[in-house]
Amino acid sequence: MKAATTRGIFANTSLITRSTQRPTVGVNDVLVEVHASSVNPKDWKLNTIISSLTPKLGALAKINIIGDDLAGVVVEKGAHVSDFAIGDEVYGMDMRLRTAACAEYAVISEKSIAHKPKNMSFAEAASVPLAALTALQAFYLGGVQQGSKVLVIGASGGVGTFAVQIGKAMGAHITGVCSGKNSELVAGLGAEKVIDYTRSDFLQETDDYDVVFDVTAYQSLSSCSSLMAEQGVFISTAGHGKALFNTYRPHFSQGTKTAKAIWVKSRNEDLDKLKTFIEGGLVKAVIDSAFTLDNIQQAYVQSQTGRSKGKVVILVKQ
DSSP: OEEEEEESSGGGOEEEEEEOOOOOOOTTEEEEEEEEEEEOHHIIIIIHHHHHHSOOSGGGOSOOOOOSEEEEEEEEEOTTOOSOOTTOEEEEEOOOSSOOOSBSEEEEEGGGEEEOOTTSOHHHHHTSHHHHHHHHHHHHHHTOOTTOEEEEESTTSHHHHHHHHHHHHTTOEEEEEEOGGGHHHHHHTTOSEEEETTTSOGGGOOSOEEEEEESSSOOOHHHHGGGEEEEEEEEEOOOSHHHHHHHHSSOOEETTEEEEEOOOOOOHHHHHHHHHHHHTTSOOOOEEEEEEGGGHHHHHHHHHTTOOSSEEEEEOOO
């Protein structure tokens, strides 16, 4: 099968496609013929580095395949798999450090997938798992409920576009922060208020938000404390070392205001919740661009600009 992997190390790392063997199915796994995958910042911040540095000697001789998100069709299943059948259309993600979704076939645990939303294409479904699960689980972590006031910083990106819609579907009042050129998009997704960070300082807001969700990982509890209600929760994706430090340093709480980091987990019950939102017309995919598997390097370059509206998708089967 064809699969995407890395060539070179550190700054010289690039993505290529190579031929390799199909993966072997475990008793609790399914083999998916992958139709589409997508790019997440985790892929180029972490996965490509791990792949490039992993020795390819002896027992580690097989290539390290890239990609977390997938959507496709089940073509084989393990002996203990009971919730999925051959021919089922599924979507999901695998959060192992050595990931393997950007390939013509991928093995994934039955606990990490769900049946694909009927009203989505494979490309749209592949854009959902990691980004939408991050938003959903962040809101669970923050206790978002009917009537909550939520500020989403970075509302026009992959996680942000899902966060705006999921928050609204949960009954929250959403304010989105993005650049002016993306304001119409974010408002159309359900934000009741949109702040153009290029024209005004959103840190001067006085709306007493119950939850501040910083998708960009550039802010902290300290910088956002004045925006928050007395029992407010600041949630960061902690996408780099400084953000992680800012979230977990000793003064991680200020009075009754707290800071938390979201560590997304692949859970099929949450994928089913997203499926319900999607099939109910409450959540949709926002696709910035799509690239073939052979052009995966260009897809990563697009994601690394930080200027994508929604998700960058990899088309594996055409």
